[in-house]
Amino acid sequence: QKEVEQNSGPLSVPEGAIASLNCTYSDRGSQSFFWYRQYSGKSPELIMFIYSNGDKEDGRFTAQLNKASQYVSLLIRDSQPSDSATYLCAVNQGGKLIFGQGTELSVKP
Amino acid sequence: NAGVTQTPKFQVLKTGQSMTLQCAQDMNHNSMYWYRQDPGMGLRLIYYSASEGTTDKGEVPNGYNVSRLNKREFSLRLESAAPSQTSVYFCASRVDSSYEQYFGPGTRLTVT
Numbered sequence: 001q002k003e004v005e006q007n008s009g010p011l012s013v014p015e016g017a018i019a020s021l022n023c024t025y026s027d028r029g030s031q032s033f034f035w036y037r038q039y040s041g042k043s044p045e046l047i048m049f050i051y052s053n054g055d056k057e058d059g060r061f062t063a064q065l066n067k068a069s070q071y072v073s074l075l076i077r078d079s080q081p082s083d084s085a086t087y088l089c090a091v092n093q094g095g096k097l098i099f100g101q102g103t104e105l106s107v108k109p
Numbered sequence: 110n111a112g113v114t115q116t117p118k119f120q121v122l123k124t125g126q127s128m129t130l131q132c133a134q135d136m137n138h139n140s141m142y143w144y145r146q147d148p149g150m151g152l153r154l155i156y157y158s159a160s161e162g163t164t165d166k167g168e169v170p171n172g173y174n175v176s177r178l179n180k181r182e183f184s185l186r187l188e189s190a191a192p193s194q195t196s197v198y199f200c201a202s203r204v205d206s207s208y209e210q211y212f213g214p215g216t217r218l219t220v221t
Binding site for chain 1: 213
């Protein structure tokens with residue numbers, strides 16, 4: 001079992017819709033979780049982090065964490081074509097980040 | 110404030126050649142990291158440095174060496190490049206009070 005798992009996609013949503021990206025992790029001791037956005041040919045860019053169970057909102061982005069289910073998600077409201085990118089989930093384990101393979105999101109105009 | 114910088118941006122090597130990838134950060138972070146990214150494999154940690162003078166192996170250290178020259182700089186060396194090392198290499202540094210990492214622009218390396 002991979003330590004951090006994401007559906008590779010591609011996930012395709014129409015402009016204006018909500019995009020839902022999911023991530024599961026295997027280490028129950030993990031305490032901090034991160035979402036990175038990576039445009040093609042560019043480096044990963046940190047967009048959200050969450051440490052506590054529940055929801056954390058920042059603009060159009062909401063991160064959701066459920067430690068009991070070992071599940072973290074990212075919701076993007078009012079999706080725009082500029083949101084089309086690969087989204088990487090990362091979990092902190094002992095000061096090191098373990099990354100999922102990423103989910104490719106395509107927002108169609 | 111440039112954040113994390115990497116040189117070179119692109120490099121082509123022949124099998125057996127050596128090279129050093131350079132990374133520097135101006136955010137006064139203690140921890141720095143080297144990753145490689147391959148299609149379908151995600152980001153994998155090669156080496157990291159928790160502080161000046163210390164380095165530790167990550168998930169895929171074979172074929173690489175690192176040097177933490179000072180607090181700002183963390184270099185990655187390929188002593189004898191192999192085609193399997195064709196990849197995109199990212200350097201990152203970490204905020205000391207949390208676990209957020211910030212990435213450099215990457216080096217695209219091709220070994221023929």
